[in-house]
Amino acid sequence: MALTIKEIENAKPKDKKYKLADGGGLCLLVQPWGGKSWLWRYRFDGAEKNMTFGEYPLVGPKDARGLHYAAKKLLATGVNPMAERKAEAEAKQQEVKALEREADSSFEKVARKWWTWWSIGKSPRHAEILMNRLEADVFPVIGHLPIDGVQTGHVRDIMLAIETRGARDVAKRAHQSIGQIFRFAIARDLASRNPSADFRPRDILAAAKTENFARVDEKDLPELLAKMDDYNGDALTRFGLKLLAYCFPRTSELIEAPWTEFDLDQARWIIPPERMKMDTPHIIPLSHQAVAVLRALKLLTGNGALVFPGAMDKKKPMSNNTLLYALYRLGYQGRMTGHGFRGLASTILHENDYEEAHIELQLAHMKRDKVAAAYNHAKYLKQRAEMMQWWADYLDAQLAKGRRALTA
Numbered sequence: 116m117a118l119t120i121k122e123i124e125n126a127k128p129k130d131k132k133y134k135l136a137d138g139g140g141l142c143l144l145v146q147p148w149g150g151k152s153w154l155w156r157y158r159f160d161g162a163e164k165n166m167t168f169g170e171y172p173l174v175g176p177k178d179a180r181g182l183h184y185a186a187k188k189l190l191a192t193g194v195n196p197m198a199e200r201k202a203e204a205e206a207k208q209q210e211v212k213a214l215e216r217e218a219d220s221s222f223e224k225v226a227r228k229w230w231t232w233w234s235i236g237k238s239p240r241h242a243e244i245l246m247n248r249l250e251a252d253v254f255p256v257i258g259h260l261p262i263d264g265v266q267t268g269h270v271r272d273i274m275l276a277i278e279t280r281g282a283r284d285v286a287k288r289a290h291q292s293i294g295q296i297f298r299f300a301i302a303r304d305l306a307s308r309n310p311s312a313d314f315r316p317r318d319i320l321a322a323a324k325t326e327n328f329a330r331v332d333e334k335d336l337p338e339l340l341a342k343m344d345d346y347n348g349d350a351l352t353r354f355g356l357k358l359l360a361y362c363f364p365r366t367s368e369l370i371e372a373p374w375t376e377f378d379l380d381q382a383r384w385i386i387p388p389e390r391m392k393m394d395t396p397h398i399i400p401l402s403h404q405a406v407a408v409l410r411a412l413k414l415l416t417g418n419g420a421l422v423f424p425g426a427m428d429k430k431k432p433m434s435n436n437t438l439l440y441a442l443y444r445l446g447y448q449g450r451m452t453g454h455g456f457r458g459l460a461s462t463i464l465h466e467n468d469y470e471e472a473h474i475e476l477q478l479a480h481m482k483r484d485k486v487a488a489a490y491n492h493a494k495y496l497k498q499r500a501e502m503m504q505w506w507a508d509y510l511d512a513q514l515a516k517g518r519r520a521l522t523a
Contacts, residue, residue, distance in 0.1 A: 118143060118176060126151065141183045143171065153179040155186065159195045166197050220305055222265055222296070223258030229299040245292060252277055252289055262300055267310040271319055278320055287316045330455025331447070333463060340510060341517030342445045351423055351433065352441045354412050359438060359453050361405040361507050363460040363478070366439075366453035370423045370432045374413075377422070379406050382500075397479050398493060400500035402507030460506060467505075473498050 118137045126135055128149045134142040137153075144154045153168040168174055168182040186196040226249060234242035256276075257269045270293055277286040293311045300306035331339055340360065346353045358369055368386055377384050384399040391397050401409070409422075416424055425431045438453050457478060464474050473495050 117180075120176070123151065123171060123176065137176065137180070139183065139187070141168075141180065153183070155183055157187075157190060157196075159190065159197075164195070164197055166200070220262050221258065222260050222262045223254045225262050225300050225305055226254070226258070226296045229296045232299065233295065245288075248285065248289065249292065252285070253293065262297075262306045263308075265297075265310055267313045270311045271314070274316065274319060283320055286320055290316050329450055329452050330458045331451050333459065336459065336510075337513045337517030337520060339445075339447065339451060339517070340514040341521050344514060344518075346441060346445065348441060348444065349426075350415065351412070352437055354408050354415075355423055355433075355438050356441060357408050358405060359456050360510055361402055361408065362399050362503075363456045363506075364399060365457070365479075366435060369453075370435065370438070372422045373420050374417060374422055375420075377401075377409060379409055379413075382406055391479060398496060398499075399477070400496065400503045402504045404507040404511065405503075463509070464502065464506065467509075469502050469505075470495075470498065473502055477502065 116138065118135055122135065123143060126143065126145050128145060128147050130147060132144060132146050134144050134154065136142045140157060141153065141155050144152050146152075151171040153171065153174060155166045155168065157164055157166065166186060168179045168186075171179075174182075189196045189199060230242070230246055230249070234245075253273055256273050257265050260269070270290065273293075274286040274290055277283075277289055290311055294309060297306055297309035297311060301309060343353070343356045343360070346356065355369065358364075359366065362369070362384065364384075364386075368390060371390065372384070372386070376386055379401070382401040382403075382405075384401055386397040386399070388395050412422060416422055419429050421429070421432055423433045425433050442448070442451050442453070461474055461478060465471065476495060477499050
């Protein structure tokens with residue numbers, strides 16, 4: 116006879132545990148402390164087995180009888196219900212562990228581990244910006260995926276979505292950051308491949324609109340140099356134009372330079388990282404001609420801090436437009452800028468078979484990663500010094516050609 120709710124509720128604890136039969140081998144086990152649970156005793160392969168179906172009242176009699184019936188059906192097929200339950204429990208446990216492993220190896224989890232490792236030594240502002248971009252553009256798309264589940268198409272789609280809002284450079288940096296995360300993961304056996312390595316940003320992003328700084332053609336260089344040499348304005352301006360040509364720095368790097376950056380005996384100009392667009396110093400080997408110009412300048416401004424002090428306030432550098440307006444007065448408005456010497460140097464040095472790495476590093480275009488930061492500023496220094504001397508000699512030859520043309 117099946118137990119009623121009243122009988123179950125009225126079953127009081129005794130000194131020893133006891134059972135109340137519910138039928139078909141199912142019973143209610145009452146413990147001395149008052150606990151009540153559903154128990155089924157059965158035989159399998161000649162041995163007695165016990166199987167529980169939960170505690171009352173969490174499992175009521177109706178649910179207990181349903182579980183009991185299902186177990187009896189399983190037993191009738193020759194399967195041990197307890198062994199089956201154990202196998203199911205182990206399978207669920209493995210599934211949970213697999214999900215946990217998957218969560219730990221999700222792209223976002225790995226990316227955050229990478230960020231913690233990568234951000235050491237970086238400026239807090241830079242590190243924050245990078246994480247904000249990951250959270251805004253990358254994690255919503257692939258953050259939840261197992262890192263090995265990220266495909267090339269995912270990376271492409273992220274970049275194209277960023278590009279559509281007009282942020283091409285951000286799209287390129289997303290590609291770079293994703294690649295760094297995967298390299299970090301591969302090095303630690305957290306991923307097997309890097310899907311971002313399957314293509315370069317230029318393979319999918321539209322060509323960038325480049326800003327072309329005005330500059331003369333090589334054939335017009337002799338006349339320009341001759342007019343610069345004859346410039347009858349302020350001597351500082353004339354010397355500044357010469358150094359722009361000989362050293363091809365950015366204009367701001369030149370006019371803001373203090374004398375402490377120059378070692379004329381060693382023929383080097385060392386610009387510290389805080390004045391550069393990078394995290395390492397930049398060395399400009401000085402040609403004989405550049406040293407001569409700087410020694411002449413030393414007589415004019417060597418008692419002050421700045422090589423090119425302003426006309427009104429000697430503690431401030433000359434105006435950024437001073438050299439540009441001098442080119443205007445020479446008749447080169449819209450035809451030449453201070454930055455134009457950088458483009459001319461790059462073109463002519465390439466055409467004369469100088470190594471691209473030497474040229475790019477001298478232009479301060481060379482990417483400098485964390486590993487190389489300690490020495491990269493001095494890389495190829497001997498070759499660059501020879502290249503800069505060739506460039507100065509080339510300019511002098513062009514100047515001589517221009518002088519001949521002006522006096523002809």
